[in-house]
Amino acid sequence: MLNFDFYSPTKIFFGRERENEIGPIIKQYGFKKILLHYGQTSIKKTGLYDRIVASLKEQEISFVELGGVEPNPKVDLVRKAIQLAKAEQVDLILAVGGGSVIDSGKATAVGACTEEDIWRFSMHELSPQKALPVGVILTISAAGSELSNSCVLTNSENWLKRGFNSDLIRPLFAIMNPELTFTVSKYQTGCGIVDIMMHTLERYFTDSKDVELSSYLAEGLLKAVIEAGKKTIENPHDYEARATLMLASSFSHNGLTGLGGKLYFTVHRLEHEVSGMFDRVAHGAGLAVLFPAWAKYVYKQFIGRFARFAYQVMDVSKDIKAEDAALEGIIRLEKYFQSLGMPVRLKELDIDETSFEQMAEKALGKNETLNGIIPLNKKQIIEIFEIAK
Structure with a gap:
């Protein structure tokens, strides 16, 4: 187990109708003027905007407001x-939405x-x-992103x-009412489930030794x-299943499931070139394509870890x-x-081999290899894209 720091300061207000407490919550912190930041039209269609x-x-x-955040x-x-x-000298950013809005916030x-770009x-x-x-x-x-220290943007x-x-960018607080996710489409729910799993899978498949506690946390x-995902796809209004996904979303990406292990996020870095170059691609959809391809490429050099995942998580005999x-x-x-x-x-994402070389080059940047449990050069990255095609 490696040395590590763990810091997760975000206060969670969890449960039904907790969003209606936003005024008192902000007031108790002493903030006077906020920027209300949100996405497209759903916040107003559902009535959430009016309640806030x-x-x-x-x-x-x-408050002042700015909507229009895109995936x-x-x-x-x-x-x-x-x-x-x-200009408005706000003292709090209130992000209402999912990862895209939170990262923008x-x-x-x-x-x-800062005066820097x-x-x-x-x-x-x-x-x-x-x-x-x-x-x-x-x-x-x-x-x-509601508990994480990360922030991802796209430059068009x-x-x-x-x-x-x-x-510094870990949120001060997060209000989490699973009922607010009832109206999320089946496709976006699926993308979310993949994203939740990937934040733990990227931590689980580490080359660090003796990380038993975090391994069991990750497997659990x-x-x-997996179980809550099945229930939610079948019944989008299953509160308990939605609640499980919401909590898992938060604790899959606050560092808990990777304590003591080395972190690479190789597949995320590959996927960023997919949804970066092809803006129509949802992040979770790109991950669903690339993770199995990456796993097929590297598993033979980490048989023990992948076998444990199969036995413990995927119920392989x-x-x-x-x-x-x-x-x-x-x-x-x-x-x-x-x-x-x-x-x-x-x-399935309308991406073919004509883009593979450019995506590989963008993933590498100025480096010869992409870090991971197996470092990947340009040729190897293209081979993974070939498996995924």
Whole structure:
């Protein structure tokens, strides 16, 4: 087990109708003026916007607002949000939505405290030194950004998708009512389930030794998500299943399931080139395609770990020898993704081999290899895309 720091300061307000408490919650922290940040039209169609505004007005909390956050949030809108936050001198960013809105809000929180362009942080040219506090009302169980220290943006000038990490952008609080996810479409629910699982799978498949506690935590979370995912796809209004997914979303990406292990997030970095270059692709859909392909490429060098995953999570019989079980676990995971309505091949995303070289080059940047339990060079990355095609 490696040395580690664990920091998860976000206060969770969980349960039915907790979003109606947003005014009193903000007031108890002493904030006077906020930026209300949200996505497209669903916040108003569902009545959530009206309930939030009523609660804020009741507590006499001033606010300005900026909607329009897209999936794969764009740096251009973040720049507008930063200008607004500075001009209005807000003291809290309230992000209402899923990972895209939260990441946009986090970036705004950093940008409001600096004169530097926010994209420089995404390109790792600068590290945040200060940020406004961020509050969250979560409406999609997926990215885990409500508890994480990460923030990912897309630059539409060059279609690069890049992120940065900082404990300064971990939200101050998160309001989590599973009922707010009842209206999420089947496809987006499926994308969310994959994303939740991937944040733990990327931590679980580590080359670090003696990480038993986090391994068991990861296996338990994955099994719970698989079962809750099945129930949610069958019945979108299953409160308990939605609640399980919402909590799993948060604790899959706050570091808990990877304590003591080395973190690479190789598949995420590959997927960022897919949904970065092809903005129509949902992040979870891209992960559903690429993770099984990556796993098929590397598993023979980590038979023990992949076999354990097969036995413990995918219910492969322990009578099956380890190497066969390892592959069977990957195949069963891929079939599970399909059962959620997820694509498992790049062709389903209308992406063919003509893009593979460019995606590989973008993934590498200026490096010769992409870090992972097996470092990948350009040729190897293209081979993974070939498996996924």
